[in-house]
Each structure stands twice: as structure tokens, then as C-alpha cells.
Amino acid sequence: MSFKRVVVTGLGSVTPIGNTVAEMWQNLLAGVSGAGPISHFDHSKHKVHFACEVKNYNPADYFEKKEIRKLDPSVQFAKIAARECMADSGLDLDSVDRNKIGVIISSGIGGLASFEDEIGDFYASQDRVPRFSPNFVPKILCNIASGHVSIEFGLRGPNFGAISACASSANAIGTAYDMIRIGRATAMVVGGTEAAITPGSIGGFGVMRALSTNNDEYQTASRAFSGSRDGFVMGEGSGCLLIEDLDHAIKRGAKIYAEIIGYGASSDSYHLTAPHPEGAGAILAMQNAIDEAGINPSDIDYINAHGTSTPMGDICEIKAIKSVFGEHAYNLNISSTKTMTGHLLGASGALESIISVKAIENNIVPPTINHREDDLDPNIDYKMNFTFNKAQERKIDIALSNSFGFGGQNACLVFKRYAE
């Protein structure tokens, strides 16, 4: 059995640095930080007062009033990103077999804001009579964005969420890629979405010391690979891609952004939240992706790192990269775009896949911002090129996107410039 080739033919995103792919990409290259004071809730008693929120966002610009109440913000973001992605793909829904087109849009946490609101109301009520909205359950499920998008576009192929915390949407893409490779689907809308800037999430991730508490310097707090990094900055938004059987894409004359040539998934099998100290799971996932792609590590030009800006996570990822790439670790470009977008949790893998594809398209590496020359970590080898502070032009034919989730769940994807 020969595998089908799988290509990326549509992109869409809603992010803290732009509500379209074009705007997001422009701001990435300009090194714009998406961080700001939290506006979604009263954070005065929290330790963390900032996050990367989606900006200039009015749901009524995208949805009917009646619809808005039924859509958790995470689902709103997914629908908007999916619409942009579908429009960008130029896919004519009336001329394709929609039984063979599916959706896997993941969320790491699901409709957390809706969950907290209704549960909060219940416990705050005097009589504790359950008065849950009939929309409560469908608003909080992690798989529900996929359902909404399938209904909007009449897509009847495989439909679910792939859940692995911060690797969720990388696994979504990898799983959908497999489905297309074996012919189970001809195209898949894939991606991730998250809207978890809530009291519970900021409080919960905060108490784990996963979040930066650098409230005074919030705009530069997401500083992956710098000495004084102290945690990630919560983001929100969605990224969606249309991925497609190459023959299907060629037949309809689609614009092809890039080819997906490898997917590697693994588990640290070590600790629920701490990364393996030597990056064992990350090594395995990168190696699996590279092996499946049938390339050498030295063929990779750019790594969009997981790079969350946590003290341990960054070190372990760098160790893993050095282990997989050897001397080539010094030749390739690495960057953490989370320094600009914040950490979109379950949406980060998809957003960073979009960024990797755009990097290939434009031959530019977006930067790792917020680094000061004197802010060094003795455990990090600065002979490696972290693309600090300024985007860098470079011929990029192959890019690797890393995503590592709580649970020790890792997913890596390899994208290649499309050539016949």
C-alpha cells in the first residue's frame, strides 16, 4: 500500500497579535508582543495580572446574537479561524465529496469560561437548585469546536478532538495527516482552539508556577531561552489549516503552501507535568518525525520550538534538540514565537504549524523576542541560533514544529516546501 502525500492548502487564525493570518504574520516579523493586562475577569487577587488576549474582538462582527450565547469563546475563535482557512483554500464545497472531508479541531481545556461561569452560579446560589443552561454541556466539551465547524461547512468525514494538553492540535494535525495518507479522508480541517484566560486557569497554572509572574515587565515576560525567564504567558485564540491529499489538491488547482512529510508522537513516561530532564520524550518525537519524513536531521532549516519560557521546559527542549541534531544544532534556526503570541495551549501546535508553513513560504524565520544580551542562562548554549529579537531571512525548505503537553505527551510535525 502506498501512502498518499499530504499538503497544506488553507490557513486561518485568530491570535493575540492579529485576527487574521496576514496580520499575525506581519506582527510576528515585526516582533510585536501580544501581552497586556487581563481584561476578561477581575484578577486583583491573582498572582498573575497579564496575559496575551485576542484584541479588537467583537463577537457580533462574526455571529448572530442568538448564536453567541451558545458558543464558548473557544468555539467562536475556532469557527472564525476555520472560515478564514476554508476561504483561503478556495475549496468549492459543492464540487467535492464531503463524506470524505473531516474535522479535527482540538482544545486542551474546552469551554473553561462557560464551565466556570455556570458552576460558579450554581455554588453561589442559596438553594443549590441546579439551573444549568441547556447549552452548558455542549459549550464545555473539548471536541465541540469540530462539531460546530462540520455543521457550518457540511463536512461529514471523521470528526473529533485530539486531546493532549499543549500538544493537542499538533496531534490533531498528525492524526488527520495519517487519515489522508491511508485514504480515509481526502481533506481535513485541522487545528486547535483555546480561550482559557479565566480565574481558574490563571489561578491553576499560576499555583503550579507554570506562569510568569513578571507583572511589571509583562510585555517582555515571555522570554524563552533567556536567563530570567520565569514561566509562560497565557494566550488564547485558534489556528486552523486545511490539509489535503496532494492529488485532490492538484486536481482542483489549489494553492499549495507546503507538504507535511513527517509526524512523530511520543510520551515522556516520566512525570505528569515536569519535562523529562534529558528531554527523552522530545527526542523520541523529533526522531520519529524525522525518520518518517525520510530525511536527515541536517535537512531541517528551522525549528519552531515549543519554547514556552518556563525554566525547565526550555532547557530540556534544547538538550533534546542537541541530542537529535548534533553539530547541525548550531546551523539551524530556532525560535519561540510564544514570546509574541503567548502560549495558546491546545491551539499552539496548530498556530505554530501555520507559522512554520509561512516561514517556508516566505523564507523568513520569525524571532524569539524579549532577549537581552546580558540575560543569559548558564545551562543554555548560546552558540545555537535562537533568532533573538529580529526576524532572520533564510532559505527554509524544511521546518520542524515541536509541541509538548502536560501528561508528558509530545508531538512533532515536519513541513517541507512543496515540489513535484
Next chain:
Amino acid sequence: MSTAEVEEKVKAIIVEKLGVEESEVTREASFTNDLGADSLDTVELIMEFEKAFGTEIPEDKAESITTVGEAIDFLTANAK
């Protein structure tokens, strides 16, 4: 509460929850057939009526309230 008052309140809730024009909300209008409500919307409407009128609508009763007029009549008779 007079029928007119109940009617005004009921219509406002329906306009708000179903996102329809007030002119569509006639006594004869069916929530599902005319006003685009699905089964979840109908449950939500009943809950809103209960909250707004301080009354409980038993499930068997709720099932028989399918039009704007039926809601107004029930609530006029049962509002507290």
C-alpha cells in the same frame, strides 16, 4: 400581573433569546416552526420564563407550551 404585562415580558424574552424581530413574535407563532428554536432553545426559554415570573413550570406542562400564546396564557394564570 395583567395579560398585557405578561405578553410584553414574554415577547422581550423571546426576542432576546431567539434573536428574532419583535414583529415575528405573534401569539400564534410556534417556537420551533416559526421562530427557529431547537430543542435546547425551547428548554432555555422555559427556564427564562420560570426565572422572570418566579414560577415553576412542570415538565409535562412545559411540553404543551409550544407557541407564544400558550406561554402567555400559562404565565398569566400562574405568575406570582
